[in-house]
Amino acid sequence: MADKRFHLGWFMNFTPDEWREPFGQGGRPWDGKFYVEMAKSLERACFDYIMIEDKLMVPQTYGGSAKASLNYGMMVPKHDPAPLAVAMGMATQRLGVIATMSTMAYPPFLMARLCSTIDSLTNGRFGWNVVTSAEDLMAKNFGMDRLPPRDQRYEMADEYMDVMGKLFASWDPDAVVLDRDAGIYADETKVRPIDFEGKYYKVRGPLNTVPSPQGRPIYVQAGASPKGRDFAATHADSIVSVASGVEEMRKFRADIRARAEKFGRDPDTIKVMFCVTPTLGETDDEARAKYERMLNSPHFIVDTLASLSAITEIDFAKYDLDKPLPEKLVTNGESGTLDKFQQWGSGKTLKELVVAGGGGLVSSVELVGTPDTVADRMGEVMEEVGGDGFLITTPVLRVSRRFITEVTDGLVPALQKRGLARTAYAHEKLRDNLLDF
Secondary structure (H helix, E strand, C coil): CCCCEEEEEEECCCEEEEEEECCCCCCCCCCHHHHHHHHHHHHHHHCCCCEEECCCCCCCCHHCHHHCCCCCCCCCCCCCCCHHHHHHHHHHCCCEEEEEEEECCCCHHHHHHHHHHHHCCCCEEEEEEECCCCCHHHHHHHCCCCCCHHHHHHHCCCCCCCHHHHCCCCCCCCCCEEECCCCCEECCECCCCCCECCCCCCECCCCCCCCCCCCCCEEEEEECHHHHHHHHHCCCEEEECCCCCHHHHHHHHHHHHHHHHHHCHHHHHHHEEHHHHHCCCCCCCHHHHHHHHHHHHCCCHHHHHHHHHHHHHHCCCCCCCCCCCCCCCCCCCCCCHHHHCCCCCCCCCCCHHHCCCCCCCCCCCCCCCHHHHHHHHHHHHHHCCCCEEEEECCCHCCCCCHHHHHHHHHHHHHCCCCCCCCCCCCCHHHHHCCCCC
């Protein structure tokens, strides 16, 4: 019998929770315990991994100031994901932890050393979400006037990944011998400089960390442009996508698999995870009413547009909510997100575009109903798409204990009952669990 199971991940921010809502925790504290509890809940539900998003600036594109970002807690405050990944990883035993870190912010040696260390601290369950950053405001925090053009960023990132691979390979897997009688910790013949000198990076090496349990972390990527898809198909173990419906999901996965084969990779080793934002209720009508309340809340439109402005560097505050966008917008920021949102030529007003992306622009397909209804729909979608899994998130990436419980104690058992989600981990390391089916 064919294995119907698909993978489950969770996409979140180290930002305030659903602080304005009755079931939030009020936006505090910042000691990480809320998210550590969340990780434990996801491990109980046998999720593959939890992924922490990140940005490296205080957004001020929407309305030309930081007012919306700071007043509404939109993408700021945002704390560093790497220490949180360690805390979550050390509080769990099987759940993978993914941290977003930018190639524009970390020198390759520092990145490789950090990844190796966290992979060791989590016993082989760490992953790195590879981003090149997409905001000029970020660039100004790192000594640049602006980011390089997108194509150049990917060219730099390709070379960066080459350096990373060589650094991880600078110690042979058996370099640590621990010969107590001879007094030898590591064999110096199995550790070597990499002497890398490329167009953008120059690194001597070797790493000064021992080989980590996975050898290197899992690489996660979310490229949507042609350059981004090539980069992801070349390097990623798991790819994050926000598509527009089942057919676009199917096309995206098929395209990634074709690109992977072109680059000499086995496409089955790449797990494409589609972002979804389920809305769950005890009845389908209750779930639908909850969904409509979210779309019509006084904060939803502005929160969504402020978030979108931050990542695309386009000020959506200057456009009339009740009219279509006057032109097709282009950006040096996150172009895939922008293209999905604007649906150029659809004739929809700006407000209708926000509502059409219900769930905060992060849902590839609408999932509204009871756990059983949503589980059935997820199974149907994945059968049509062909695999590989879903990355669950929340509207504008804010989460509450209530929503976590609805998913882990409602939706996941419904998926498990249908043979669509694992009921136990088969392996200890993240890479092995991703490749299990």
